[in-house]
Amino acid sequence: MIFVIAEHNNGRPKPITNELLVAAQRVSREFGQPVTAIVLGENTAAVADDLKSRKIDRVIRIDDPNLAQYSPDTYVTALNGLLADEKPFLVIAGHTTQGYDFAPRLAVKLRRPLIAGMVDFEKHGDRLILTRQIFNAKMNMKTAVRGEAPYLATASPGAFPGDEVEGGGNAEVVSYAAQLEGPSTRKVVDRAEAQKGQADLSSAPIIISGGRGLKQKENFQVIFDLAQSIGGSVGASRPVVDAEWLPREYQIGSSGQTVSPRLYIAVGISGAIQHLVGMQTSRCIVAINKDAEAPIFKVAHYGIVDDLFKVLPALTKIFNDLKAGS
Amino acid sequence: MKIISCIKPVPDPASRLVINETKTWIKDQDLTFVASEADNYALEEALRLKEKHGGEVVVISMGGEEAARVLRSGLAMGADRAIHLFDEKFKGADEFAAAEALAEAIRKDGGADLILTGVQSDDLGTGMTGVMLAEFLGIGHATVVVGVEANPDAKTLRAKRELEGGMNETVELPVPALLTIQFGINQPRYASLKGIMAAKKKEMKVLAAADLGLADHQVGRAGAMYEVKEVLIPERKSRVEILTGTPEEAAAKLVEKLRKEAKVL
Numbered sequence: 050m051i052f053v054i055a056e057h058n059n060g061r062p063k064p065i066t067n068e069l070l071v072a073a074q075r076v077s078r079e080f081g082q083p084v085t086a087i088v089l090g091e092n093t094a095a096v097a098d099d100l101k102s103r104k105i106d107r108v109i110r111i112d113d114p115n116l117a118q119y120s121p122d123t124y125v126t127a128l129n130g131l132l133a134d135e136k137p138f139l140v141i142a143g144h145t146t147q148g149y150d151f152a153p154r155l156a157v158k159l160r161r162p163l164i165a166g167m168v169d170f171e172k173h174g175d176r177l178i179l180t181r182q183i184f185n186a187k188m189n190m191k192t193a194v195r196g197e198a199p200y201l202a203t204a205s206p207g208a209f210p211g212d213e214v215e216g217g218g219n220a221e222v223v224s225y226a227a228q229l230e231g232p233s234t235r236k237v238v239d240r241a242e243a244q245k246g247q248a249d250l251s252s253a254p255i256i257i258s259g260g261r262g263l264k265q266k267e268n269f270q271v272i273f274d275l276a277q278s279i280g281g282s283v284g285a286s287r288p289v290v291d292a293e294w295l296p297r298e299y300q301i302g303s304s305g306q307t308v309s310p311r312l313y314i315a316v317g318i319s320g321a322i323q324h325l326v327g328m329q330t331s332r333c334i335v336a337i338n339k340d341a342e343a344p345i346f347k348v349a350h351y352g353i354v355d356d357l358f359k360v361l362p363a364l365t366k367i368f369n370d371l372k373a374g375s
Numbered sequence: 376m377k378i379i380s381c382i383k384p385v386p387d388p389a390s391r392l393v394i395n396e397t398k399t400w401i402k403d404q405d406l407t408f409v410a411s412e413a414d415n416y417a418l419e420e421a422l423r424l425k426e427k428h429g430g431e432v433v434v435i436s437m438g439g440e441e442a443a444r445v446l447r448s449g450l451a452m453g454a455d456r457a458i459h460l461f462d463e464k465f466k467g468a469d470e471f472a473a474a475e476a477l478a479e480a481i482r483k484d485g486g487a488d489l490i491l492t493g494v495q496s497d498d499l500g501t502g503m504t505g506v507m508l509a510e511f512l513g514i515g516h517a518t519v520v521v522g523v524e525a526n527p528d529a530k531t532l533r534a535k536r537e538l539e540g541g542m543n544e545t546v547e548l549p550v551p552a553l554l555t556i557q558f559g560i561n562q563p564r565y566a567s568l569k570g571i572m573a574a575k576k577k578e579m580k581v582l583a584a585a586d587l588g589l590a591d592h593q594v595g596r597a598g599a600m601y602e603v604k605e606v607l608i609p610e611r612k613s614r615v616e617i618l619t620g621t622p623e624e625a626a627a628k629l630v631e632k633l634r635k636e637a638k639v640l
Contacts, residue, residue, distance in 0.1 A: 146538045153510065165470075184401075184497070188401075188608055194600070234515055234548060240542065241542070342608070351617075353625045354617060
């Protein structure tokens with residue numbers, strides 16, 4: 050059995066759940082193991098009903114008032130019991146603020162392997178080989194899990210295409226009673242939207258985005274200059290915002306804004322997966338980076354491998370000349 | 376409050392990384408090692424909490440000379456003392472084996488009120504070790520923390536977690552607790568000359584596997600839950616068209632492509 054820990058809100062599966070199901074369905078084909086979706090929460094009937102139409106074997110609901118809000122200790126207790134009873138081959142959660150918050154605790158409790166941030170898998174004989182990215186996606190590492198099942202994995206968001214999930218199923222929905230000791234000792238006291246500023250990039254048609262390659266705050270002027278000449282908005286990758294070169298509201302990526310402009314120009318951005326998930330659906334992507342190995346080139350349509358401090362002024366000049374001429 | 380701040384040594388981000396002969400890791404002999412970036416944010420947060428609430432900050436790291444180096448930097452930034460897990464047997468540890476060794480060392484040091492780690496390391500980058508450490512110690516935790524408010528009298532703390540989609544969640548949990556600190560929570564200080572001089576007089580305790588009461592099969596490569604089969608540069612299934620020439624020529628080609636081919640301008 051392959052277990053997928055479904056993430057959901059407002060009675061519906063989150064998009065990551067389909068990605069996890071795609072990963073599970075693919076592993077299922079190679080290893081001949083049926084897929085089961087696990088739904089933890091309170092009043093999860095609607096989520097289970099939604100999930101049962103995927104091509105999977107079973108949906109297990111763990112419905113409990115103490116699971117109404119996600120918390121690592123209650124999730125670990127509930128899943129620990131279920132795994133002991135069901136003995137699955139593989140358990141897949143999202144490499145998300147939920148998945149990587151509880152999966153490592155579960156792995157320690159079970160003393161079983163956890164491969165975090167899985168992006169691919171292979172079958173070598175009977176062995177499961179999981180691939181993940183290391184050194185900020187510059188390299189991949191293939192790992193073989195050791196010992197007996199269950200094996201645990203968290204799948205990187207964006208690594209498996211959620212829209213390829215196989216449907217047409219009518220899975221059996223069953224309930225499992227978790228033996229919880231009570232409510233979580235970690236209580237959610239507040240949930241709020243992080244401060245949003247002026248820079249709403251969600252509807253911007255053209256975005257020029259700068260990264261660590263700009264080297265220092267003052268150098269960001271070349272990004273603003275190009276944005277002005279082309280009539281675009283400015284965005285940034287996480288390191289730029291962390292270094293306080295620009296306010297948080299400019300950040301594009303998994304913990305910032307998700308954008309899909311007509312044209313996205315990534316300047317001095319290496320392309321960590323956290324950034325890519327926030328911009329990879331842009332219609333046309335241009336990467337300007339002096340490192341030809343940078344992962345950003347994998348998603349770009351056009352690339353220039355050169356010093357951004359030479360390329361950007363040249364581009365700005367062309368656009369300014371075009372404007373002056375028209 | 377006694378705060379323990381975990382630091383992982385990683386290759387200097389400016390290094391050129393080359394895969395080793397057995398294709399199981401990088402060639403790390405001639406590299407310069409520094410503290411993993413997120414761990415600097417964690418240490419800075421530890422120092423600020425100590426400045427506010429009193430107590431001590433202990434830095435802990437595992438590895439060879441490179442670990443001693445990042446610990447000395449931590450002491451120079453203002454930590455009070457250091458614990459160095461130093462043993463050939465620790466080599467090849469995965470997140471699980473590292474977390475178990477750290478847990479034993481922290482237990483041996485009498486535990487802590489608060490343990491901080493970076494949200495993820497610059498090398499493996501999985502964000503697992505801190506959470507595993509919390510489970511080994513049987514204490515609560517919160518990940519991706521962008522704000523900490525400690526209430527030592529009530530023995531609780533509040534941590535603001537950064538979630539997906541621009542949401543934040545504030546959780547309250549009892550201490551002792553472990554927090555994995557997100558990039559950008561603060562601006563880490565630089566070590567002053569005075570701090571560097573003072574660091575030389577501070578305690579650095581060295582612990583080997585035997586000191587932790589861990590058997591050989593529990594530490595390093597033997598204690599790891601997975602085996603590294605291969606490290607490789609991923610094949611780029613790329614659609615990218617690289618535009619060449621001088622910067623001016625490449626820029627001109629790009630504008631032409633964007634206008635005539637992609638038709639986005």
